[in-house]
Amino acid sequence: MIVWGKRKTMFAVSFIITVILLTGIISSVYADDPPFKQFLPYILNGGEEGAPPSTDMEQLALDLVAQQNNLAVANLEVVNSLSEIYPMQQTEVSEFKILDNQSGESYGIALNSDNQQVDVEQIAQNEQTLYAGQFGKLDPNLIVAFDETGNAPVDVVVWLKDNGGAATRIIDVDFDSPISDVDIESNNVQAEAQRAAEIQSLLAPTAARITGLGHSVEVAEYAPAIYATLDPATVTQIASWPEVEQVYLAPINETENDPSDDSPVEGDTSTEEPIEPELEIVDNAIRANSVHSRRILGLGIRTAQIEVQGRVPTNNPYLPELTHNRTYVCSSNSSHSTGVAGIIKSLHLSRFGISPGTLHWLGGSCNGITSQLQNRSTAAANWGARAINLSWGGNTNLVLGANDRFYDTMVFSQRRTVVKSAGNRASGCGLEGNVTSPGLAFNVITVGNFNDRNTTSRSDDVMDTCSSWRDPSGREKPEVAAPGANINSTTTTSPWTGNIGSGTSYAAPVVTAMSALIMQRDTRLRSWPEIVKAIIMASALNNIEGAARLSEFDGAGGVDALYADDVTRGYRGGWSGRSYSCSTATNYTVRSTSLIAGKRTRVVLTWPQNPSYSLYGSRPSADLDLRVLNASGTIVASSSSLRNNYEIVDFTPTSSGTYRFQVRKFSCSLTPSRLGLAFWIAR
Ligand SMILES: [Ca+2]
Ligand SMILES: [Ca+2]
Ligand SMILES: [Ca+2]
Ligand SMILES: [Ca+2]
Incomplete structure (x- = not known):
């Protein structure tokens, strides 16, 4: 990594060249790559994440908040901070979220690199205005x-x-x-x-x-x-x-399977992995088999997969009664489409899909054309699909693009659950790790790929080394991970099942199908994507890497269909959905419930990004935080992200009693309309 000082100098030089070259952008002829190309993610998204602020700066922030609000600095605590570089203004801003432990009030303060207090939302607005002035x-x-x-x-x-x-x-x-x-x-x-x-x-x-x-x-x-x-x-x-x-x-999109990983590398035992003999290993690995035995199979729920490439054969005996939409798909059969379909709803007796009972729609675009993919997604939603799978995407250098905004809008306005593969751009595939678009969208569930090593034991699970993980500034993607390595699913020719390879393409449909199981358990959740997302995250308790609460590659963790079903049916957990606007009370209790001393508890709050927000790509239109309060009003756990449109706490109460799950409104520029909350309690 380049240290900040050096990078700043490099950036300053590049920036000046950029402005010179791109002034009068359209009339100029580009001889080389646009010189700002390497800074793409930072230019529009209001900043590259900088190094964490120094302790001196943190102390200054605490002192200023104490001074300005007449508070005792000893009661104040920095609960989150984020430094971002705003390239158009050549400035770095550090934001701090500060909690007064005595009153429970939270305060925001932002400092530039000269330790001057600044209005960060104004700086973000200015950045966008300057960009528009320069580049349109x-x-x-x-x-x-x-x-x-x-x-x-x-x-x-x-x-x-x-x-x-x-x-x-x-x-x-x-x-x-x-x-x-x-x-x-x-x-x-x-x-x-x-x-x-x-x-x-x-x-x-x-x-x-x-x-x-x-x-x-x-x-x-x-x-x-x-x-x-x-x-x-x-x-x-x-x-x-x-x-x-x-x-x-409007980018051209590609499927997110990894064909190079289709078969074990001969003679190289370090990379050799067994091919999953049966899809049912995935079923067992996420414990969907236990949910199936409760007769929760996705019955009565409509799902869809939007595909790049071709068709699913109509004569595969394990994929009967699908709705084949052929408007823009290739005329040939596609192993990708067929494999994804099987993960969702294969009826092969020992290779069951995760939600074999759903009514399922297939359609898409042969060449990955954005307008066609969006058009077919709308067609799927109009058909009645409530959970929509997107196992395709493209690298936008972490800049939110046309597809991110479209699917954020679909979740926000049409209340569909949309699930997206994270991408296969990590080091195992020789790439930089960027999560692909539309997996950058705030409101979709983005899914990373873990390798279950062909066993139901969780101790040997590892992240697939290709699974994308690099985030837009201040955010954490993917939200969850699912099995997607060396998958055996339905195929295009007899015997109709076999190895389809690896990739986040095959992890996403696991979560799409899980959404259908949740929706069968409680049909009210068909139109509450925020609650479905909260349930999937709250129950994703298979920690594959890093912190158990939230980490870089697996997000909230590997998904668990049995826990998700339990939370949905209100067994050792539960969920709520509420309308929410910017005028909702600053401290708003969504739910009160009994928690048990010594029993691990996880609570997830989600709310949609409003796609009409003028700073849509760089920050959520509402910054809500989550707190858990005990009966005497003391905050026992909290989550205070600055950029995510979800919060997650994972804690173990020290005493039994009634606790409140409270939403703290940190800022609200444009209404999120509603929020979802789910919680899981260890048995
Ligand atoms: Ca395993
Ligand atoms: Ca983790
Ligand atoms: Ca990440
Ligand atoms: Ca927050």
């Missing part, structure tokens, strides 16, 4: 794409400013709620129709304007997105229109 409202990856194609037209997504959708009526739910799923569903149908009408009237004038320039367009149904193929001059013109939020590259 263009996705940095779009600028790179124009460079690579010699300024030829490329596929883009014109994303419009949007008020966040109709003020939808949210029905609060928890395990004992008398609200029926019929009420929730009719609420959703109404809200979705309202949203579609609103989006169409928002899109029509701009779509007509682009058509007027001589370009054909397509529009999305529930997202403020217009698809077109445009040259740089036209993009620059469109980006200057006030109604346009951003113009994104």
Whole structure:
């Protein structure tokens, strides 16, 4: 790693060159790579994560908060901090979250590298304004794409400013709620129709304007997105229109299996792994078999997989009764599509899928074209899919792109659970480790890949060395990990099952299928992706690497279907869903429950990123924190992330009694609309 001082100098030089070269960007001809390419992640996302702030700076932050609020510094504690570099302004800002242990109040303070107090949200806004002034409202990856194609037209997504959708009526739910799923569903149908009408009237004038320039367009149904193929001059013109939020590259996407890992390397015992003889090892490894024996099979739940490449054969006897949508898929059969389908719903007697009872939809795009993938995702949702699997993606250098914003919108507005493979870009595959887009999206569940070593014992489990892990600044992705190494699933030819290889592509459908099991257990959860995500994270107790609470490669841990089912049915755990707006009380108790001394407890809070937030790519529109309070009001555990749109606590109470799970509103710029909470208690 380069030390900060040296990097800052290097950066300053590159930055000056960048500005010189990119002034009047469209008229210039790019001879080389855009010079800012290596800084892509930091330019739009409001900063690269810097080195942690020094203890001196931490002390200064404590002193300032004490001074400004008339508090005793001895009662104050830094609970989280984050340093980020803002390249357009050539500044580094350190943010601190400070808790007053006596009152339970929390305070935020931000300092620049000269130890001056600054308004960090203002700095983030300025960064975006400066970027737009320099480069237009263009996705940095779009600028790179124009460079690579010699300024030829490329596929883009014109994303419009949007008020966040109709003020939808949210029905609060928890395990004992008398609200029926019929009420929730009719609420959703109404809200979705309202949203579609609103989006169409928002899109029509701009779509007509682009058509007027001589370009054909397509529009999305529930997202403020217009698809077109445009040259740089036209993009620059469109980006200057006030109604346009951003113009994104519409990338070409690839499947996220790792074909190089298909078979053991002969003679190299260090890398040799047995091929899973049966998919049922995965079933057992995550204990889905125990859930199946409770007759929870995903019955009555609609799932979908959106695929890059081709079809699933209609004559595979273990994959009957699928809904094959063939609009944009290749005419040939695909081992990737067929393998993913089997992981979700194979009916092979000894190679059962994780949710063999679901009604399942297959469709996608032969060539991984973004507009087609988004279009087919909407078609799947319209068909009724409630859990949607995305085992494909692309590297955007950690910049949130057109697909991230689209799927964040799908979760936010259409209340679907969306699951995405983390990518296979880690060192085992010779790459840098970036989580791929749309796995950077806040609201999807991003899944890493662990190797269960073909045993149900958990002690030998390891992360797959290809599984992507590198995060956007201040965030932690993936959320969870699932088995995805040396998988045996359904195939395209007789005998119809066999080795399909490895990759996060095969870990994601495990979690998609688990979502369907959760939704069968309680059908109200079909339209509460926040609760489904909270349940999956709270129950992911197979710690594969690093800290048990949350760590770099496995997130909250390896998934566990049995614990997830227990939490869903309210056995040694439970869940709640609530409406939530920026005007909700600063301290808001979601749930009170009895906890047991000496029994490990895990609580997860999730809320959606509002995709209409002006700083969408760099920070959540609401920064909520999670606290657990005992009967006397003392905080016994807390989680205070600055950038994640989830919080997780993992602790063991020292006394039995009633505890409160409290949401602390640290900041709220735009409503998240709702939140989900789930908790698990050791037996
Ligand atoms: Ca194992
Ligand atoms: Ca871990
Ligand atoms: Ca990570
Ligand atoms: Ca937070």
